[in-house]
Amino acid sequence: MTRREILDGTEVIGxxxxxxxxxxxxxxxxxxxxxxAGKVVGADLYxxxxxxxxxxxxxxxxxxxxxxxxxxVVVYVTDISDPSGFxxxxxxxxxxxxxxxxxxEVSGLVAPEMLVEIEAYAILADD
Numbered sequence: 001m002t003r004r005e006i007l008d009g010t011e012v013i014g015x016x017x018x019x020x021x022x023x024x025x026x027x028x029x030x031x032x033x034x035x036x037a038g039k040v041v042g043a044d045l046y047x048x049x050x051x052x053x054x055x056x057x058x059x060x061x062x063x064x065x066x067x068x069x070x071x072x073v074v075v076y077v078t079d080i081s082d083p084s085g086f087x088x089x090x091x092x093x094x095x096x097x098x099x100x101x102x103x104x105e106v107s108g109l110v111a112p113e114m115l116v117e118i119e120a121y122a123i124l125a126d127d
Contacts, residue, residue, distance in 0.1 A: 006062045008055065009036040012110055018055075021063040028120040030076070031055050032109060040113045045077065045085030048115050053093045056120050067093060069122035072100045076117045080105035086116060 005017035012034070019028040033041040033051035042048035057067050077086060083103060090101075099120075109117050 004063060006059050008059055008062070010034055010038075010055065012038070019059040019063055021065070024124040024126060026060060026063045026065045026069070026122040026124070028056050028059055028118075028122070030117045030119050031059070032114045032117045034111070034114065038111075040111060042115075045079075045083075045115045046089050047085075049086050049089035049118075050092070052116055052118050053089065056118060060120075060122055063122075065122045065124055068097045069124050070094075070097070070099045070120050071123050072121040074102045074104070074119040076104050076106045076109065078106060078108060078115050 001023045004021040006019040006021070008018045011018060011029075016029055018031065019026055031052050033048040033055070035041055040048065041051040053067070060066055060069065075086065075090075077083065080103065086103070109115075
């Protein structure tokens with residue numbers, strides 16, 4: 001089985017890949033809306049979630065997969081008191097398929113302006 005590591009230049013430290021594909025599975029690391037320069041894209045939870053899913057989609061594309069192949073997401077937000085920004089963006093992204101999902105509040109992410117981080121797991125259909 002071939003291992004493919006996907007790097008997009010936004011990894012904050014060495015030693016990990018944005019995504020790893022093994023066979024028909026793609027595991028996407030915790031992803032935020034930060035760009036290659038480390039600047040957070042998006043002023044609110046909705047905008048950051050949209051950008052984060054766009055980064056995940058690009059990583060999946062580099063692994064020959066798509067958003068529709070995602071079977072599970074784990075989402076970390078810094079303030080769960082109003083998750084509507086996340087849920088609105090999530091529902092806009094997942095129009096064809098619905099992954100299993102977990103939403104968790106955390107005390108902080110790598111940078112204080114980051115509001116959301118998402119891990120994604122995709123399985124490519126074999127039929």
